Amino acid sequence: MAAGGANGEALRVEHVAKRFGGVTALRDVNLRLNRGEVLGLIGDNGAGKSTLIKIICGFHQPDAGKIFVGGEEVVLKSVDHARTLGIDTVYQDLALVNELSVYHNMFLNRELVRWPLLSNRRMRRLAQEHLEDMGVNIPSVDDEVAKLSGGQRQAIAVARSVYSDARILLLDEPLAAMGAKEGALILDLVRDLKDRGEVSIIIIAHNYGQILEVCDRINLLQHGSITFDKASSQTSVQELTDLVVAEYRAARTSRLRPDPSSNARPTPRA
Amino acid sequence: MSDTVEVAERVEPAPAGRPSRSILRRIGEAFLRRREASVLVVAVALGVYFASASEAFLTQPNLVNIAQATAPAAIIAAGMVLVLVCGEIDLSVAAVFALAPFNMHYLTDYYGVPILLAIVLALAISALIGFINGFITVVFRVPSFVTTLGTAYIVIGIVLTTSHAYPAPIPEAATETIRTWFGASDYAHLTWCLLIVASFHVLLTSTRWGLHTIAVGGNPLGATEAGIRAGRIKIGNFMMVATLGGFAGILDAFRINTIDPNLGGGFGIMFTAVSAAVIGGTSLAGGSGTVIGAFLGALVLAELQNGMNLIGISANPYFLILGAAIVVSMIANVYLSRLRRAGRV
Numbered sequence: 197m198a199a200g201g202a203n204g205e206a207l208r209v210e211h212v213a214k215r216f217g218g219v220t221a222l223r224d225v226n227l228r229l230n231r232g233e234v235l236g237l238i239g240d241n242g243a244g245k246s247t248l249i250k251i252i253c254g255f256h257q258p259d260a261g262k263i264f265v266g267g268e269e270v271v272l273k274s275v276d277h278a279r280t281l282g283i284d285t286v287y288q289d290l291a292l293v294n295e296l297s298v299y300h301n302m303f304l305n306r307e308l309v310r311w312p313l314l315s316n317r318r319m320r321r322l323a324q325e326h327l328e329d330m331g332v333n334i335p336s337v338d339d340e341v342a343k344l345s346g347g348q349r350q351a352i353a354v355a356r357s358v359y360s361d362a363r364i365l366l367l368d369e370p371l372a373a374m375g376a377k378e379g380a381l382i383l384d385l386v387r388d389l390k391d392r393g394e395v396s397i398i399i400i401a402h403n404y405g406q407i408l409e410v411c412d413r414i415n416l417l418q419h420g421s422i423t424f425d426k427a428s429s430q431t432s433v434q435e436l437t438d439l440v441v442a443e444y445r446a447a448r449t450s451r452l453r454p455d456p457s458s459n460a461r462p463t464p465r466a
Numbered sequence: 467m468s469d470t471v472e473v474a475e476r477v478e479p480a481p482a483g484r485p486s487r488s489i490l491r492r493i494g495e496a497f498l499r500r501r502e503a504s505v506l507v508v509a510v511a512l513g514v515y516f517a518s519a520s521e522a523f524l525t526q527p528n529l530v531n532i533a534q535a536t537a538p539a540a541i542i543a544a545g546m547v548l549v550l551v552c553g554e555i556d557l558s559v560a561a562v563f564a565l566a567p568f569n570m571h572y573l574t575d576y577y578g579v580p581i582l583l584a585i586v587l588a589l590a591i592s593a594l595i596g597f598i599n600g601f602i603t604v605v606f607r608v609p610s611f612v613t614t615l616g617t618a619y620i621v622i623g624i625v626l627t628t629s630h631a632y633p634a635p636i637p638e639a640a641t642e643t644i645r646t647w648f649g650a651s652d653y654a655h656l657t658w659c660l661l662i663v664a665s666f667h668v669l670l671t672s673t674r675w676g677l678h679t680i681a682v683g684g685n686p687l688g689a690t691e692a693g694i695r696a697g698r699i700k701i702g703n704f705m706m707v708a709t710l711g712g713f714a715g716i717l718d719a720f721r722i723n724t725i726d727p728n729l730g731g732g733f734g735i736m737f738t739a740v741s742a743a744v745i746g747g748t749s750l751a752g753g754s755g756t757v758i759g760a761f762l763g764a765l766v767l768a769e770l771q772n773g774m775n776l777i778g779i780s781a782n783p784y785f786l787i788l789g790a791a792i793v794v795s796m797i798a799n800v801y802l803s804r805l806r807r808a809g810r811v
Contacts, residue, residue: 276693291688293681295753300677305692313672 204231206396212261223420236411254278282363294342299323347378501747516773535768537655542739543760544666545707553752554610559711561621563730566712567719596708600701649720683752
């Protein structure tokens with residue numbers, strides 16, 4: 197095992213690049229996630245955050261670069277493969293099925309079966325226990341997911357990933373479109389997970405205040421590479437905002453002042 | 467009104483009254499929550515109405531008629547529900563319905579295949595057509611409406627060309643026992659239909675396959691993200707509905723004792739099956755549906771046609787009522803599921 201494993205490294209990404217046709221989504225990404233750490237990944241829309249997440253979770257394969265899980269180099273072939281290595285993603289759309297009950301969603305594609313039938317009673321009980329254990333409050337695990345609030349749905353999606361023995365959890369904009377109360381519910385959940393120290397988490401978010409509250413470290417992704425890496429305690433909402441706004445201003449001025457050398461290719465959008 | 471209720475409560479011992487009422491309410495709520503409930507009410511109401519309007523309605527031969535009219539549509543609908551729930555549709559199943567008995571006939575009479583094996587092979591060919599439907603839909607991403615419209619005409623074309631549009635007799639090789647088992651007897655249709663409906667109900671509600679079918683229709687992206695192989699589910703469901711279509715066709719050929727190229731009416735039986743599914747509470751948008759509801763939907767349609775015939779209404783307004791039933795049940799379906807979501811029922 198490489199040296200990285202010993203000092204508690206959960207995930208390392210080295211020089212990862214990814215192009216989609218003519219668009220460079222990721223130029224050269226270097227990122228490190230320590231064991232038990234919560235890392236905030238910020239960046240403007242189109243900076244490549246989602247592409248990076250999709251590479252780490254095995255959905256896309258990088259054109260170049262290496263990925264290390266627990267210090268060992270891996271080539272992630274598929275989402276399923278990444279999942280066997282303990283990497284699980286909670287997507288923005290949550291991958292919940294409205295028409296199914298909470299407990300069926302908790303076990304989606306990992307159903308407990310006494311062939312040929314589903315072991316509904318066992319899944320129900322385990323889902324209930326696990327949600328209680330994680331402090332997720334919902335009226336009933338029998339309810340269709342459609343009945344639940346956005347925060348509850350997010351919590352269920354997170355609980356599902358944790359239950360499936362995820363060691364590295366990727367949360368893709370868990371706070372988007374969420375009220376203050378519901379956002380707090382998710383942040384509490386993340387904090388609980390951090391206190392347990394079993395899971396390492398990468399959170400993509402836009403709300404810098406909330407992300408600083410819960411993350412140990414912040415990385416900024418700009419134009420397809422990480423341009424900023426600081427502990428949360430050493431940065432502020434102001435600094436992060438300034439960084440992203442500065443990028444926007446720079447892009448705007450360069451667009452206003454046409455550069456004769458380029459064919460005016462816009463900033464890459466992933 | 468309220469006075470009598472109060473009196474009744476006072477007379478009866480108080481503790482007995484309350485729980486029984488809450489049990490009644492709970493039964494009522496559970497009933498409303500079940501999607502099949504409303505169509506069951508309609509099926510029973512129609513039965514009661516026609517029974518009171520015509521003495522012939524509840525006679526044994528007429529009940530056999532209703533069962534035989536219900537069964538093919540319900541058998542196809544059982545598979546159609548799965549296809550609809552995973553977000554697709556199969557328009558070609560009526561054509562397969564016509565093709566399967568011909569394949570049985572060709573295999574036994576021209577190739578000397580034993581009759582039982584011929585039936586199995588005819589079903590396998592049906593499944594193959596389902597596979598082609600699914601494959602084109604999944605791999606080439608052609609909407610299934612278009613895929614199966616195409617295969618429907620192709621299969622109808624095959625039936626008409628190979629049969630020269632002439633009916634064929636049931637193969638001599640089919641013994642009395644086989645004829646009895648596969649649809650010639652009074653209760654063969656009903657027995658097969660109930661067996662199939664029950665198994666597909668279990669398949670949809672209590673197996674991984676059913677759960678994944680719902681997931682694929684309810685949230686296609688999410689299901690894929692969860693690692694469910696949506697293509698496999700869809701192809702499998704297309705194969706099942708086509709096989710059921712072929713089977714129902716063979717049953718019907720044995721029942722009418724001839725193999726008719728117009729069996730299934732081109733698209734007719736398919737639309738009846740889709741109507742039955744929709745009336746039974748299956749959403750064309752995918753993600754929700756019930757096999758038992760579809761069975762009851764088929765029963766309602768059969769009752770309507772049979773009952774109207776018996777009380778002497780001409781067959782023409784049948785379509786009027788069928789159309790209205792589809793529209794009304796769809797509105798009710800959308801409205802009820804909204805209520806259910808809001809947690810009020």
